[in-house]
Amino acid sequence: MRERRVTFTHQQIATYAEASGDRNPIHLDDGFARSVGLPGVIAHGMLQMGLLGTVASEAAGGPEHVTRLAVRFAGMVVPGDTVIFKAEPAGDGRLELSATNQKGEAVLTKAVGEYR
Amino acid sequence: MAAVAGRVYPAVQFDIEPDRVAEFARSIGADPKDGVPPTFAAVYSLGATAPQLFTDDEAAVDFSHLLHAEQEFEFQRHPRPGETVTSQGRVASDTSRRGMRFVSFETDTTDRGGAPVCKSRALFVIRS
Numbered sequence: 001m002r003e004r005r006v007t008f009t010h011q012q013i014a015t016y017a018e019a020s021g022d023r024n025p026i027h028l029d030d031g032f033a034r035s036v037g038l039p040g041v042i043a044h045g046m047l048q049m050g051l052l053g054t055v056a057s058e059a060a061g062g063p064e065h066v067t068r069l070a071v072r073f074a075g076m077v078v079p080g081d082t083v084i085f086k087a088e089p090a091g092d093g094r095l096e097l098s099a100t101n102q103k104g105e106a107v108l109t110k111a112v113g114e115y116r
Numbered sequence: 117m118a119a120v121a122g123r124v125y126p127a128v129q130f131d132i133e134p135d136r137v138a139e140f141a142r143s144i145g146a147d148p149k150d151g152v153p154p155t156f157a158a159v160y161s162l163g164a165t166a167p168q169l170f171t172d173d174e175a176a177v178d179f180s181h182l183l184h185a186e187q188e189f190e191f192q193r194h195p196r197p198g199e200t201v202t203s204q205g206r207v208a209s210d211t212s213r214r215g216m217r218f219v220s221f222e223t224d225t226t227d228r229g230g231a232p233v234c235k236s237r238a239l240f241v242i243r244s
Contacts, residue, residue: 024179064194067190073187
């Protein structure tokens, strides 16, 4: 099983915004995020999925082996949250995937991973 | 708001630049030496095309109330650094219920020869 424990930070979210090109201010500007009803900046769902994809790639033997990744973004992740991302081969080319925060809540659900 | 199900946007070319791939890999805790991360498709497939939806006046997507609810990527193969791919987005469905709008946005990415590389399916929820 591959596992990674990540404590999210403003800097990490800003770095992902630059690397991905998704500079939506809800990920960068606490004041703006609050103005649209959020508690402050939130991590990109795609940053969470990216981290899950990294452990999935490791479990699959390399990113080139991954043939499908799917998730539902079920919970907000904010700076200071710690999420454990896990991936484990489950037979028949499938990966068992999970992303759980420090309260034991799944932040990504309906996660599907396949590889060959 | 206008429902725009079936709308197809012009195809977009995207260069898989090695430096960009490496920067992206580091940002998600991956080793750039391992290759192109699967979710780099968020850049060359979804990211290359979703702005066309977000800036479409007739689609009238309220970006400040948009949540990315679900995402799926299906790969025929992964692009190689240095190659150019083509991504084309379309609105697969656009429905509203109980004050929420649900837009399913699909993107097909192909290589220079037209062979499929990746299919992206995003579900966006727009709160009113």
